[in-house]
Amino acid sequence: MARVLVVDDDQALSEMLGIVLRAEGYEPSFCDDGAKAFSTFKESKPDLVLLDLMLPGLDGIEVCKQIRNESVVPIVMLTARGDTLDVVQGLESGADDYIIKPFKPKELIARIKARLRKEDYKSETLTLGDLNIDVLGHSVKRNGKTIILTPLEFDLLVALARKPWQVYTREQLLTEVWHYRNPADTRLVNVHVQRLRAKVEEDPENPKIVMTVRGVGYKAGP
Amino acid sequence: MSTILITIIGLALINRVSTGILSAKETASITEANSAIKDAQRVITATDTGASSLTITSIVDTAVNALADRAGQSGLYDVLFLTSPELSSFGFPERGTNLVAVTSVSEELKSQVKNSSNLLWSYTQINYLDGRSVPGLIIGAPIEIRNFGTYLLFLLFPLQQEEETINIIQSSVLATGIFLVIGLLILVWYLTKSVLSPVRKTANAAERLRLGLLNERVPVSGEDDLAKLAGSFNSMAASIQEQITQLEQMSRMQRRFVSDVSHELRTPLTTVRMAADVLYEARDQYKGETARAAELLSTQIERFEILLSQLLEISRFDAGAAELTLRKTNIKQLIEKTADSLANLLTSQETPVVITGDAPEIDLDTRRVERILRNLISNASEYGQGHPIEIEIGSDDEAIAVVVKDKGPGLKPGESSLVFNRFWRADPARNRKTGGTGLGLAIALEDARLHSGWLDAWGSPGVGSMFRLTLPKVAHKSVTKSPLAIGVGEEISLELDKNLNIDLVHQGKSSD
Numbered sequence: 169m170a171r172v173l174v175v176d177d178d179q180a181l182s183e184m185l186g187i188v189l190r191a192e193g194y195e196p197s198f199c200d201d202g203a204k205a206f207s208t209f210k211e212s213k214p215d216l217v218l219l220d221l222m223l224p225g226l227d228g229i230e231v232c233k234q235i236r237n238e239s240v241v242p243i244v245m246l247t248a249r250g251d252t253l254d255v256v257q258g259l260e261s262g263a264d265d266y267i268i269k270p271f272k273p274k275e276l277i278a279r280i281k282a283r284l285r286k287e288d289y290k291s292e293t294l295t296l297g298d299l300n301i302d303v304l305g306h307s308v309k310r311n312g313k314t315i316i317l318t319p320l321e322f323d324l325l326v327a328l329a330r331k332p333w334q335v336y337t338r339e340q341l342l343t344e345v346w347h348y349r350n351p352a353d354t355r356l357v358n359v360h361v362q363r364l365r366a367k368v369e370e371d372p373e374n375p376k377i378v379m380t381v382r383g384v385g386y387k388a389g390p
Numbered sequence: 391m392s393t394i395l396i397t398i399i400g401l402a403l404i405n406r407v408s409t410g411i412l413s414a415k416e417t418a419s420i421t422e423a424n425s426a427i428k429d430a431q432r433v434i435t436a437t438d439t440g441a442s443s444l445t446i447t448s449i450v451d452t453a454v455n456a457l458a459d460r461a462g463q464s465g466l467y468d469v470l471f472l473t474s475p476e477l478s479s480f481g482f483p484e485r486g487t488n489l490v491a492v493t494s495v496s497e498e499l500k501s502q503v504k505n506s507s508n509l510l511w512s513y514t515q516i517n518y519l520d521g522r523s524v525p526g527l528i529i530g531a532p533i534e535i536r537n538f539g540t541y542l543l544f545l546l547f548p549l550q551q552e553e554e555t556i557n558i559i560q561s562s563v564l565a566t567g568i569f570l571v572i573g574l575l576i577l578v579w580y581l582t583k584s585v586l587s588p589v590r591k592t593a594n595a596a597e598r599l600r601l602g603l604l605n606e607r608v609p610v611s612g613e614d615d616l617a618k619l620a621g622s623f624n625s626m627a628a629s630i631q632e633q634i635t636q637l638e639q640m641s642r643m644q645r646r647f648v649s650d651v652s653h654e655l656r657t658p659l660t661t662v663r664m665a666a667d668v669l670y671e672a673r674d675q676y677k678g679e680t681a682r683a684a685e686l687l688s689t690q691i692e693r694f695e696i697l698l699s700q701l702l703e704i705s706r707f708d709a710g711a712a713e714l715t716l717r718k719t720n721i722k723q724l725i726e727k728t729a730d731s732l733a734n735l736l737t738s739q740e741t742p743v744v745i746t747g748d749a750p751e752i753d754l755d756t757r758r759v760e761r762i763l764r765n766l767i768s769n770a771s772e773y774g775q776g777h778p779i780e781i782e783i784g785s786d787d788e789a790i791a792v793v794v795k796d797k798g799p800g801l802k803p804g805e806s807s808l809v810f811n812r813f814w815r816a817d818p819a820r821n822r823k824t825g826g827t828g829l830g831l832a833i834a835l836e837d838a839r840l841h842s843g844w845l846d847a848w849g850s851p852g853v854g855s856m857f858r859l860t861l862p863k864v865a866h867k868s869v870t871k872s873p874l875a876i877g878v879g880e881e882i883s884l885e886l887d888k889n890l891n892i893d894l895v896h897q898g899k900s901s902d
Contacts, residue, residue, distance in 0.1 A: 269660040270659040
């Protein structure tokens with residue numbers, strides 16, 4: 169039974185989210201204060217965090233950074249403003265995905281499922297540049313040193329590394345990695361590619377692993 | 391003007407002065423001549439009576455010498471003692487002083503003097519044998535010499551000095567005139583500059599104010615009328631600035647409010663939406679009317695949600711926060727994709743879509759253009775009463791265009807300008823079963839404008855309606871002409887224009 173931590177200061181929405189999550193078979197826990205979010209997170213050890221961006225105490229962005237510093241747990245942001253910098257900031261601070269209020273319960277559940285879904289990986293070892301990727305073991309190593317990636321970053325890297333000859337459009341990546349049925353916001357891809365590069369590239373300014381193909385999308389390098 | 395005045399005054403002055411000088415000279419000369427001639431007559435008469443044996447030559451010489459003595463060395467005048475014309479044949483001597491030439495006296499004057507009993511004078515040119523020639527006054531009188539006949543005595547007063555004086559006066563007057571004119575010009579230039587430059591500055595400031603530089607002010611100096619003008623201008627500018635700032639602030643606050651309200655509504659709406667969905671999913675467990683209530687709750691929340699998101703979209707446009715995300719797109723493919731996504735609606739309305747024409751790929755915001763197209767196509771299907779929707783694509787050097795045509799009831803005259811208004815409805819009493827928030831076309835228009843393109847509508851009752859989307863090939867480059875015509879064929883549209891007062895209104899052709 170997957171545990172979901174709901175960090176939202178709106179009592180009614182939290183309760184409603186609880187009802188919907190329980191109905192889908194998840195085990196929800198709650199936190200209504202940004203300042204307490206991280207301690208609650210450490211206590212409840214959730215499999216996924218639903219995080220409102222507008223929080224009393226501590227801003228959602230800061231909470232996101234705190235959690236990301238210690239954990240690769242999937243984080244889905246809840247936001248009322250889909251068009252502002254909030255989304256990009258949230259993604260840059262480590263959120264995997266976001267959902268704009270008001271959303272349908274089904275939409276939310278679909279996102280949660282996509283983030284909790286374990287890719288059906290088989291025992292496989294991929295090499296990309298000087299990276300060694302143990303797909304089943306979910307580990308990436310450079311010269312024997314492990315690089316810690318979030319599940320999403322790992323999925324993104326594997327998707328690219330499996331077909332190094334293929335140029336992926338952002339929409340393709342949204343479908344394949346984020347499991348979006350209607351690819352919408354390509355900023356998700358851009359931000360996560362940046363985050364992935366920051367971890368796997370020796371020089372993120374001059375990428376050798378994840379290459380940008382101008383006007384099209386991304387491919388595994390070189 | 392002043393130059394002419396100065397010239398006239400100068401000429402009058404010169405004339406007056408020279409006349410004065412000359413008439414004074416004239417009076418003096420005549421007085422002198424009178425006594426000189428009397429003297430001469432006396433000398434001659436005396437010689438005459440003294441010794442009868444004297445020759446004419448000695449008589450003449452005596453007279454001339456006497457006159458020359460009288461005139462003195464100063465050369466007050468020269469003397470010509472000439473024979474009258476009837477004596478010329480006798481070879482009587484003629485005398486002159488100081489090399490004065492006989493030609494100084496015209497024959498006409500000679501005969502006039504001979505026949506007159508008095509003094510005669512005239513202005514003339516005095517010639518000398520050494521070639522000099524000076525202006526002068528010539529005064530003549532007949533002198534009777536007994537036993538010989540009439541001699542003509544001419545006294546020639548050179549007016550050289552007077553002329554020089556007049557010349558000096560003339561040149562002084564001329565110099566003064568020129569100086570005055572130049573001075574006047576400088577004065578006029580200075581005055582013009584000092585009056586006009588503040589006026590010009592004010593005009594420039596007004597122009598800059600018009601262009602929106604509300605901080606524009608005019609420097610105020612002095613206490614004259616111009617300073618007053620500058621002062622009034624400045625207080626007007628300040629007042630305008632204050633009002634505009636206030637209006638801007640109010641407008642900003644209002645937009646902010648709409649945006650805040652829309653956002654604040656989102657959290658409770660999310661809760662309600664989820665609650666409604668839970669109820670809706672479980673509607674089978676309720677009795678008839680309760681189940682229906684759950685259904686209504688769910689569908690109306692959906693409508694509310696659409697309205698809210700559109701309101702938010704509008705507020706984003708109003709706040710100027712909308713931005714384009716451009717991508718090379720083939721408009722025909724986008725139309726086909728949009729029509730596919732509307733397949734459910736189109737099938738339920740049994741409305742086929744016919745697409746003709748094509749256009750090259752251009753940079754556009756796919757999401758926004760798709761939203762425009764979805765709006766136009768769903769509107770056409772809603773009103774089209776099952777007739778096919780015709781979509782035509784066209785392009786020229788500058789722009790591409792899409793015309794969506796339906797054969798529905800058609801917009802009434804005057805309505806084509808209203809359809810883009812927010813919350814406008816063709817028939818206020820029309821049932822709202824077909825949904826639609828009344829914001830769709832307003833948003834579509836804003837989307838088109840954001841691309842520097844425009845949307846316009848045409849309609850005729852019984853014929854149908856047309857909506858035309860025109861987008862520039864180069865984003866943000868405004869175009870003036872759409873590649874496709876809107877309205878029915880030219881002839882018909884002209885006729886309809888007359889009979890039905892069809893109006894074709896360009897909406898959204900932003901003028902800036």
